[in-house]
Amino acid sequence: MGWREVARTQQGLITRAQLLALGVTRGMIRHRISTDRWVARSSLVIGTTTGELTRAQLMRLGVLHAGGAALIGDLTAAELGGLRNWHRDAVTVLVPQGRELGPPLEGIRFVETRRPLRTMRQPDLDLPVCRLEPALLHFAAYQPSMRTAEGLVAAAVQQGLTTPELLHEWVDRMRPLRWARMFRQTLCEIADGSQSVAELDVLRMCREYGLCTPRQQTKRRDARGRIRFTDCEWLLPDGRTLVLEVDGAFHMEVEHWEDDLARQRALAAHDRVQIRCTARELRDTPGAIAHDLRLLGVPRAA
Structure with missing residues (x-):
């Protein structure tokens, strides 16, 4: 050749x-x-x-310059694996600890690690890319915010890119791993139905304030026959169902807000009470939401 x-x-x-x-x-x-x-x-x-280099060329430049066992890693590898809404402009390349690389390269972030990179490589790809699960966990474990770490693994599962079981397996394989205990707890909660950090916060609020845990991501057919999924539901003592929908930041945009209102009307029923809160309220004032849920009839935990 x-x-x-x-x-x-x-x-x-x-x-x-x-x-x-x-x-x-x-x-x-x-x-x-x-x-x-x-x-x-x-x-x-x-x-x-x-x-000008394309993004694909920038990735290739990073691994060619680093050589050896270098891999496209962290959120760049996750991006190649299909992860949405977590884009970072800089390409991340994982390199063995102590590798001398000379002056920085614009647009490329070299991250040194002692981990065995060859065992983390995605097979059957020409470009050296880290497997999705260790790429997610490697990035998440070194974030200053635990919520960012939780949000990333929840997003990957919610988008259907991996499973709690596969991530749990890699938490064990990557020992020692910062926040491993948190990851295991979070993955168990995700496996039980939580699809986002906000839904994880609902479960924690219920545990902290002694409320029954809700059903999450319940499948419902609305008045127009469309399949919908509600965030959290409780069966009340009087036979009605209380539905709590958690609004993230994107719900504040006019287009999403109007869509949510239409969705709420379509899901309305005589035996179903619907309320809303924001993800910020769940994070900052969970006690106030728990108080309101008790007043609406949510049973205490056994």
């Missing part, structure tokens, strides 16, 4: 070492760069095309 074929398989990028191994001399490399036919993308990697 010649250098052109190698570069083509690597989004137009190739290392100096690869070029030399394929018979391209240092003088030829210098000449092509000086005549603007090639571009030195880093001290180790040459671009055989000019112009």
Whole structure:
């Protein structure tokens, strides 16, 4: 295989070492760069095309420059795995602890780790990419906010990209892992039906204030025949059902707010009471919500 074929398989990028191994001399490399036919993308990697790098090229540049067992990791790997709404502009590349990489590369964040990267690699991909579960947990474990960590794993499960069981397995495989105990508890709660951090907060509020835990993500057919899922439901002593819907920040946008109002009307029934709260209220004033739920008839926990 010649250098052109190698570069083509690597989004137009190739290392100096690869070029030399394929018979391209240092003088030829210098000449092509000086005549603007090639571009030195880093001290180790040459671009055989000019112009701004695409995101795919930026990822390839990162792993080619780092070499060895380097992997696309953290939220970048999760993005490649289909995760939505957690985008970060910088590409994350996991590298072995102590790897000397020289000056920083714009748009690439190198993260050193002692973890065995080869065992974390997604199989059957040309680009070295971390498996989804360890990528999620590696990023989440080093966040300053525990809520961010919980929100990430909940989002991945909610979007159908992984399961609590697979994540739990990787929590054990990645020992020692910061916040491992929290991850195990959160994953158990997600497995029981919680789909978001707000729904996890509802369960914790119920435990803290002695309320029965609700059914979560209950399947309902609305007045128009559409299938809906409610956030939390309690069966009240008088036979009615109390429905609590938790509004996140995006619910405050006019379009979503109107959609939620229409959804609430369509789900209304004579034996169903619907109330709402915000995710911020659940986080900051759970006692007030628990008080209101008791007044509406939510039973105390046994």
